[in-house]
Amino acid sequence: MVYLTRIEHFNAAHKLYNPDWSHEKNESVFGKCANENWHGHNYELVVTIKGNPDPSTGFIFDVKKLSVLIQKHIIEKLDHKNLNLDVDFMKNKMCSTENLAIAIWSELEPHLPINAQLHCIKLIETSRIYVEYFGE
């Protein structure tokens, strides 16, 4: 079993705001992340797949094809977008890094070939904050 990782990035606006709560409660729970007019980040997306290398190519999966899949299904939908307003798969969800990582897993996983399993979605929100999701 070998693990293969591809790193992509996107820049997006978002806010952490629960519409079922009062403005005051949102501010008390989410602090400055609740700013009504949004803020934003440079996100780094680290996608790791696992599998056994194909004897004829030596690849688990052609990493260029993995990059194209991530670009098409994830980056094109997220890059230079407002995560709360512009992204179909984040509608009615809280736009936390945790939820975004889970959603990226769900979007990407169906497009991988049978012999390559998704292992980890690591989503880096700032140089000091990141989450990892292993599909559990």
Added chain:
Amino acid sequence: MNQKVAVYRKEHFNAAHRLHNNNWSNEKNISIFGKCNNPHYHGHNYELIVKVVGVPDSETGYVIDTKILSDIIKTQIINKFDHKNLNLDTIEFKQLNPTAENIAVTIYNLLRPHIDLNKEITITLYETERNFVQYPA
């Protein structure tokens, strides 16, 4: 000791923005600014480096106390821009397009009155890892 030394302080802020020229049509804005023109904004982790050049003080050995420099940057810049929408939430970019270039010049102008004039300052602003600007050039 009367040699000039450069002192640097790094800070960061996360903000939303949109590149848009009010005097142009939507079509022209999209054609010039592309995805940066998204009406719902997008955002960045901005990394700010402030360089201060001067001769170390004979009594303290400092060009500038970096704690004081940090406090000036926090008060004048970070508190205004961090977790904000640069277009909507700041006075500075109500009319001015918040490109990295314009943000760097604005930061310089905001900091300059708070640092002794016998010290030169230079602003380096990273919008992404790959895109950064410097002022004065």
